Amino acid sequence: MTLYRLLPRKLDLQVAVICGILMAVMLPIYVINEVQDEISYVVGTKLQETRVVAKNISQTSIKYLLIRDYTSLDLLLQNAASYPGVLNLQITDKDGRVLSDVAVENEIVNSRFDAKVLTPPKTILINQYDKEIVLWEPVSSGSLIGWVRFHYSLESTYQHAYQRMYDFLFNAGVLILLMIGLLLLFLRKPMNQLGEAAEFADNISDKTGNTMPVAHRSIELEKITIALNNASKNLYEKEQIINQVVKDLETQKHALDEHSIVSITDDNGYIFYANDKFLKITGYKSSEVIGKKHDLVKSGVHTDAFFKNIWKTVKQGDIWKGEICNLNKSGQMIWLSTSIVPFMDELGNPYQFVEISTDITEKKQAENELEQKNKILKELTEHLEDIVHTRTAELEKANEELVSLNNIKSEFVSVVSHELRTPLTSIKSFAEILEDDIDDMSSENRRRYLKIINDEADRLGRLINDVLDLQKIDSGMMQWKDEVSNLKLILENSYNLFKAAFDKKGVDFLVHIDEGEFNVNIDSDKLAQVLTNVLSNALKFTHDGEVSINLSSVEIKLNEDDVVRGFEVSIDDNGIGLPDDEMEQIFDRFHQVDSSETRNHGGSGLGLNICKEIIEHYHGQIWVEHNKPKGSSFKFVLPEFV
Secondary structure: HHHHHHHHOOOHHHHHHHHHHHHHHHOHHHHHHHHHHHHHHHHHHHHHHHHHHHHHHHHHHHHHHHHHHHHHHHHHHHHHOOOOEEEEEEEOOOEEEEEEEEEEOOOEEEEOOOOOOOOOOOOEEEEEEEOEHHHHHHEEOOOEEEEEEEEOOOHHHHHHHHHHHHHHHHHHHHHHHHHHHHHHHHHHHHHHHHHHHHHHHHHHEEEEOOOOOOOOHHHHHHHHHHHHHHHHHHHHHHHHHHHHHOOOOOHHHHHHHHHHHEEEOOOOOOOEEOOHHHHHHHOOOHHHHHOOOOHHHHHOOOOOHHHHHHHHHHHOOOEEEEEEEEEEEEOEEEEEEEEEEEEEEEOOOOOEEEEEEOOHHHHHHHHHHHHHHHHHHHHHHHHHHHHHHHHHHHHHHHHHHHHHHHHHHHHHHHHHHHHHHHHHHHHHHHHHHHHHOOOOOOOOHHHHHHHHHHHHHHHHHHHHHEEEEEEEEHHHOOOOEEEEEHHHHHHHHHHHHHHHHHHHHHHHEEEOOOOOOOOOEEEEHHHHHHHHHHHHHHHHOOOOOEEEEEEEEEEOOOOOOOOOEEEEEHHHHHHHOOOOHHHHOOOOOOOOOOOOHHHHHHOOOOHHHHHHHHHOOOOEEEEEOOOOOOOOEEEEEEEEOO
């Protein structure tokens, strides 16, 4: 043990020291030097002999080379090969192409030739390889024409030297055994520790985190055991980390499978994995999907260019994101929000594609419904704009009408108050005169005053009736007792009613009615009211000449496309007539012609407006024209009853 402590701790140094001690004991330097000297002497002698033989062959082969007598060259080499120790003789041209080749095997000389090319040296060359000599001798005839290659064996020389060593080796064997014993003695513990370390290293893959005792006999073993212990701890810690990562990945995979539709395809697009959510939403079994392409769920909604763009994107390593419409096994459309992630190998080529999708069918349907609603809302908005525009125009028109009505109201109050006050004033005045002077008044004056009071009362009654009629028309409360009537009879009745009055005034009153039927659907009393109003005006303002009623058939243009048969009534007079600026306004409410004669006759300005409302109620028209040479012509048309 004391000797063991003297050795260095490094194992390789321990082995070197022990081997050095054994060599110093077992291999005496003297014997080794003697053997080496003898071998060197014999080899030197053989080299000289070989050089002489090669030189002779070179000189002799010159003539054979010049005349290319290869047979003689072979005989020359066969004779030279009988020299003890020759292994191989060759003659080449100057470039190394073999011309003659002789080999000695088991002391038998054989000629051979395989047309191989050797690489000759630039000058004489002697190489010694272990127990063999290779000599290159040039063949010259004024210039280099070839080479002699001499291959010689030193085996016999070494055998002689070895024989001398055999006896010494026997003795050395005993010492070698002693050296081996010493090595085993000194290396037993380190080797045991190395074995334990190897066994520990073999079990370190169990990743248990166990450690082994540290070996302190050598630095190398100490480092090895410490390194193995550290490796065991590191593997254990990394195993824990890996287990945690795997657990996290499984959790993430579970979460992904619960939330998303996942499928994985190879680089050719064939599915080799599909999660439960994919199978559930498509309605297929795993066996129906694995090994198939996604064409299985293709809906036909997208174009071929759409899928070519997807394939181009992922093939170059980029992630594709978008919306895809698929069909499930039942033929129902499924909209998916999809991401396709390519996985690349070390050469940058994709080897698989992971498709992760979310079902957005309901969202898509909601978007479509919202789009439809937005479209409807847009149409409603546009329609509403039109309605608002129309209503605005109507309101503006209504406002204008309100302004007009306000003006009419003001004029109505003014006219009615004047027209009411005038007859009331006359009635009151003449009634007071009669009350005060009735006893002294002649019967003629009493009758005249009573007639005035009666006329003013009639005037007041007509005004009240006109106002009531207009109110009924405006409020829609007017009662229309329509029936099929003969227009000819209504005109004749009005003619008979006014005939006496015109005769008393000295005005000719005529009626002209064409032949035929003149049936209209109308309220006879309302039409009689129109005729009475117009004829009353004619009676007022015609002092001589004539007034005529005319009835004829005409065509009435209801609009641009509709034309119907109707009847025209014209009441012509030779009265004072109307100014041109009054022709359009004569039918307006409360409008009165501003002339002294018309003002003398008074009037509310409502009669002709009532006539207009009645005629237009029956889809007719009423207007006034100048009557030649003087007077006015009031006309109206009514459609025929069919």
